[in-house]
Amino acid sequence: MSLINSTATEALDLLAKGQITSVALTSAYLQRIADTDDQIGAFLRVDADAALARAAQIDQRRQAKQPLGKLAGLPVAVKDVLCDSQTQTTCGSQMLASYRPPYDATVVARLKSADAVLLGRTNMDEFAMGGSTENSAFQLTRNPWDLNRTPGGSSGGAAACVAAGMTPLSIGSDTGGSIRQPAGLCGVVGLKPTYGRVSRYGLVAFASSLDQVGPLAANTTDAALLLEAIAGHDTQDATSLDAPVPRFSAEIDRPLTGLRIGVVREHFTTGLDGEIEHAVRRALDVYQSQGATIKEISLPHSKYAVATYYVIAPSEASSNLARYDGVHYGHRTDRAELLDELATEQKELESAGDREALKNIDNGLVRMYRRSRAEGFGPEVKRRIMLGAYALSAGYYDAYYLKGLKVRRLIRQDFDAAFQQVDLIAGPVTAQAAFKLGEMAGDPLAMYLVDLYTVSANLAGLPGISLPCGFTQSGLPIGLQLQAPPLAEDTLLRGARMYEQATEWHKKKVPI
Amino acid sequence: MSTPYTTIIGLEVHVQLATQSKLFCGCPAQFGAEPNTQTCPVCMGLPGSLPVMNRAAYELSLKTAVALHCEIPTFTKWDRKQYFYPDLPKGYQISQFDLPMSANGYMKISDDKGRFEPKKVGITRAHLEEDAGKSIHDEVTGKADSEIDLNRTGTPLLEIVSEPDMRSSAEARAYLQELKLLLTYIGVSDCNMQEGSLRVDANVNLHLETPVGHVATPIVEIKNMNSFRAVQQALDYEAKRQYRVWQETGQKLGDSPKQTRGWDDATGKTMAQRSKEESSDYRYFPDPDLVPVRTTAERVEEVRAALGELPADLRTRLTATHGLSAYDADVLVNQGPDIVKYFLLAAETSGDYKGACNWVTQDILRSVKEQDVAIDQFAVSALQLAALITAINDGQLPKPRAKEVFELMLVDRMDVAAAINTLGIEQVDESALVTLCQDLLRANPKIVADVQNGKHQAIGPLVGQAKKKNPNADPGRVREICLELVARGE
């Protein structure tokens, strides 16, 4: 049996007993990456030497019976959106192509102190904006189940590398579904924790009030293990919750008795693919057979979730991305070209006698900003910056941004009311299975609507998980989403595990 | 024909709060370090970094707000003010927009020279924000690159915005002096203008009474004033300029957008700043990285109780309870908290407020200035000064010799007793004084004759001679005895 066929939890056990070494395990995964990633493109960078050195060091410490961290010796892939000190951190953007942060994100620091072996950095939509990973400035990532299709996004690389067995564990980030959606489309488990459960310090911000870091893994137990290692209060993040972190992985096999599952009426209206609906309904049957009660509930404001999200997220993004101005770090335009351009424009305007335009011509600094940002950002990032700047600008703030914040509260109140009646909410992750690469190009709105089922959890700050619940006729994975009240990740994981124990979907291997 | 007008002035003051570390990170907030040696991922605005609010900055701003009689809302939050500038590394400044931590306060001002009536100046709001960095431009050719230093980025500022309640540059200056005094008293800022811990922007326009009615000129914001004197000069200049412009153009408030003008100390003029840089849309919105702050009424009361005596209260106490003149109390209190602390210790210990006030406002202040030392480094401690005052009041030390004693205390750092001893000061017995005077009169028949002829001032040289023979002789008493002896014809 190849080492890469064991789960992270099994591998951890084998490592602890000394039956395998981290070097052997890491080598096996590196080999798998070498064999498959040129077809998939999940990783932006793999540092095999560093990973093996780290694995060797952990093995040595284990032999010397020194204390080791929770993930000692397990390989983990990290989305290229979390700062790793002195290591390239690009966020999938030309803007940060050669950027090396001088500090570790809290999550990265926790992985290091848990003695995880960091394999490399996974591909993503630029600044986590997108649902297909096609917005990466560097490469495409393909869905391991069908290389013509998207792995989803923005954590497309993070999901694809787990699906293809290139790593047992992987870290993603989720602002509107960016962990759950690719997990669903790639047939792996992906969990977005409660807002504030995992530190955002060092997570390059997309939309600060929505962003959360979370685990991706091949099964719920492994996801729980990884969550345990990264969760917990951080004094460097003012929005981090000062709440104890339960031992999720120890509790996960304990089924929930008297479980009440809510099914959202509004989830099954229009646009939901028949095969997906079928798979989700069958999953509910499984729960019912396990003694859970299924209850239809309503989230009356859910139809406004995408609109709310596409006001709030771009507004915050336009602000968060203002720092990329080519002054202190990141891409800066060529100075000579910039000056040439301005001189040419000035001459043209002079000869045309356009005094008004001449008066308003950019000064050197303003033009440096505009060119640097135009060159450093891709089209989707520009679109969202523009959208956000518009929604926050004088005259539109009340109608868009402020209105969005109010509807956001109504959405949250819907959930609060629902969780009075049920313990978990179950439903689809996406309306469709993985779509073809390029299929959504040129239709940003259609792309935004892909987030239909996932954005609410971000707006409300709730934890959500995506887990495999079947396959389409054409062999594409289907995801089941569970959502829970704030800080109820233990319920979420145990509920997910109940289903997983009763099914085999998560054991299916990619054809590649 | 001239039109009567009133100058309407409102001031925006930024004070740097006296914290150890910056507003949202642990970098030192101290002035004067080598460029870019006091920065970290947070104040550099590096991707992924997050701000966490400095508790002391909030406490200091709360203290100030209470001292300014502001209302303290139970809920306040942080907003982002967005604009692009190289010394603003995040592309936004963390500030407070619609829910500032305090509003609707006031401060009283008055003038000891009586140039204006005592009045209350309204405080519109006082809110917290982070400072930007520093850009060093090529002022000569304007062609070389600008250099950016981020040391100052993220230091805590309290922006105190007044109502347009001031009517002259003298009132504006008095407001600034009183504000600085208040802030240094309660220890929230050192208010050092040279180091930028206190910065002033002024909004000014004129209200004219014309034959056709009341007219206001467009409001101008003046920046770049580096001293209180500059503020006063700039306001005077600007009032005259606006009057001239109004006479020339007739432009009224609302005819043109608010203009920003920079004060130039060298030419003594305000200069228009480029209009394109002015027009901004800051796109304020709540900072999602920072959580709101809730302040209970009890907390505000605690702060109020712990505030101690403010300058205005101290002035009242010194005049009403301790008999100081309003002028003396003003001069003393305006010296700032360190001098006042020194004064109060000397006054309370000696029990003589008036005496302590005279010593402090005259000899002590002069010597402190001459020696250019801080009062707590001064050779004569407050307790020593109290001992000096007590020695005088107890009659151990004749008043006329007190300055000599003080000199020894100051220069040779002696205590009062040692100085008195060294100078050989002792009480002179009355009979010894009479004998001394008799001797002097006998030796100076010409003087005696002059005095007998009504020239009383002729006695002067005898007083000097008496002092030479016995330094402890009280000159006043010597004069009295001599005149008496001459009158009796002895």
Next chain:
Amino acid sequence: MAITRADVEKVALLARLQLTDGELKMMTTDLSQIVTYVDLLAEVDTEGVEPMAHAVEVSNVFAEDEVRPSLPREQALANAPGRNERGYLVPPVLGG
């Protein structure tokens, strides 16, 4: 709501983005389409609803006022696209 090219140009300056003619056209179409969709929010009755800027209701999170180490200057300036030995360099603000 329809967004005009002039709106887009204004926002592009605010956001400090230089857009080509083609991008301006596309952005005008895309933003109009998205904003029209977002206008859906207008139908929601939000009378008396408190805006929700944060996903969690936490307040009064402070750090103590203690100096912690800053970055060495060389590290602080390491990523700067323009610099000298002391600081960041940018084209002059006032120059044309």
